[in-house]
Amino acid sequence: MARVALNYIKRQSPVHELTGTTKLVFFLAWSIVSMVTFDTRVLVCMLAVGAVIFKVSKITIRDISVVLGLAAIFLLLNNLFIYLFTPEYGVEVYESRDVLFTIVGRYTVTAQQLFYHLNITLKVICVVPIALLFIACTDPSEFASSLARIGVSYRAGYAVSLALRYIPDVQREYRNISQAQQARGIDLSGKDKLLTRLKNSVAILLPLIMSSINRIEVVSNAMELRGFGKEKKRTWYMQRKLNRNDWLAIALAAAIVAVGMTVTFWDGSRFYNPFL
């Protein structure tokens, strides 16, 4: 089997033991705060809390290294483009301008711009590990019921669950089809021109789509035959009751939101400005 870059990693840890609902609530709260705030103090504190959670979860950097690597590349590009398009954005935000040196033309490096980049980077470093942790520590079986518990319609929630169920099947199918098509002279390696490669990928996608449509028909028939969608609500085999630790975690999430937002907006701006 192909190595999956990111999936549920079964371990014994307090983070794993929390219910899916708790983790989902925590993850959402965390994401909102770190997306909204540009307050360096808040971000640094969250980073510290995040590091502790990561440690407790018994998930190692190595487990999620592939995705972390991708995230790092993305972050780098993100920073690069921000600088390329808006080299003076930091100056605008922090309403001061301390030039450190000039690269060429309008591309001056200012302390304000660097500080802005630092905040962007902190935000990503705050969110990404927690997001990965959420996926790595939550039993996929609990996703759907967790979504339902926070008020998402169970039909939508179940769509997530079904995707998790069938993605590996579709991946396997893709591999089989692509191997068989390669044997018929369809080359997907980098040797051909881009246009040829695009054309060739159709040779795999068409059969894959046909077989997926067929799969969808089978699944939806099977679900209807077993009464999916009969009632407004449904119960969940894998749902667990919230216990003390769950409430503590939810309380922590609430505290992070409250404190983070208060500190952030104390002076009326999302940004913490050390330059004034």
Added chain:
Amino acid sequence: MAQPIISFKDYGFQYRAQASPTLHHINLDIYPGEKVLIAGASGSGKSTVGSCINGLIPYAYPGESTGELWVGGKDPKKESIFTLSQIVGTVLQDTDGQFIGLTVGEDIAFALENDCIPQDEMKLTVEETAKLVDIDHHLAYAPHELSGGQKQRVSLAGVMVEHVQALLFDEPLANLDPAAGRVTIELIDEVQKRTGAAVIIIEHRLEDVLWRSVDRIVLMNEGRIVADMPTKAFLADTKLLEHGIREPLYLTALRYAGVPITEELEPQHVNSLRLLEEHKGQVRAWYQKNEGLGRAKEQRRELLSVENLSFGYTSDVQNLKNISFSIREGEMVSIVGKNGAGKSTLAKLICGFEKPTSGRICLEGRDLLGDTIKERAQRIGYVMQNPNQMISKPMIWDEVEMALLAGGMSAEERRERVEDTLKICGLYPFRKWPVSALSFGQKKRVTIAGILVQQPRIIILDEPTAGQDYHHYTEIMEFLKGLNEQGFTIIMITHDMHLMLEYTPRAIAFCEGELLADTTAAHVLNDPALVRRANLKETSLYTLSMACGIENPQAFTERFIAYEEAHRQRQEG
């Protein structure tokens, strides 16, 4: 007499998308506790009858119906599919596709969740039902960790939690290896005995279903019921032969020997046969008379050789262990064994999709290791199980030509090659047609043509006849036999014991990554120990020959196959 649980009265049905009705004047009553087999060729309407019973018609497949249909005293047209699903539980054909939950427990609980059953109660019911079908030790397993047979148990448990009054099985044997299929039939039988539900099995593999007794057989053809009678009477009637259904092999053998098939013979199972001494004498006489029959092929030179091949997808599991065998030019060989025994993996290694951990694969003495997939494909063609997994062009001509486009051939050369291939495959008259206008069997030919056009020395086919009724099965296999006679070497991965016996003189059996046997097909199926280890199923011919006191069952099987082949040729010629 009790009320029938399912009752069709002069029922007809036409799908909305179809120009003419699929079902005509269906009259059928099924009573509580009965076990009924609905048989018929593909397109006979047997699956449509199933969809009427479980409510997919008209809920998922709308159309016009005439006459009456009552399911559990209710009219499906007026009820929701949910009401029906509490009366009739359906196990679909695709063991993998109908597995909805992420784990066994969740899948079994699915219907209960939809009923809003409280969790504690649900867990209990799941536990109990899982025990009933013997899957209770696998509740936390994901579908990919289960075998096809186990997945089917889960599906069965998943509908049994509803305490349904009738269980409907749509081609339950299609995706299983022979031994797993047999276990399934036994399981259905046990479940019925314990729950007392009516059981309806839709299947064209008659002999396999009859492994456990069935009360009644309903035979369908072109949307009509052509026979509805008790099993014994049904088998004594030769009607079924005209409708693309294959009669059990032991009965064919008896008929060849001149034994009349009557109800008194108890023809419903090979073990129940009441053969008189006179009958046994007839069988023995037939056996002796056909002594000359049997296959002897001259030994050709070696084409493909596999030497000490080992392979594992991950470093800690060995999917193939030290495999060695060779294939001679012009051979037709079956590769058999349990699901997951390494058969498909072997094909992937030969085609170069995966690289062996150790060992060599040589074609005409030359090691293939350095060749790319594309280079190998010029000599070894691979045909996937489902033609829809391969067809990627809307037009037949383009689909067949595809493999040549990358080769830098001139348009003229390409045209010639494609034309020749289409002629070989009997597709020349359709060369301007779209693929979508073809039947399943014809599509299969198109995919084979798409491979043949590269003029490979060897063709490997994965389950060439899976899910096909006897008519299509014969069509595909006779076509492959024709190719083989034209000099193509053919290797088939198969679960079909009839296919192996009838078409491939030689069989290679696998079990858990090891090569168990490399011998004649007749020998494989007449060696009880081998049959067990490779998850196969001995043929009823073996049992019959033992019952008639023939000391060499293998020779009996070989003579039967040769006789049948000659018989078929006489009929065609």
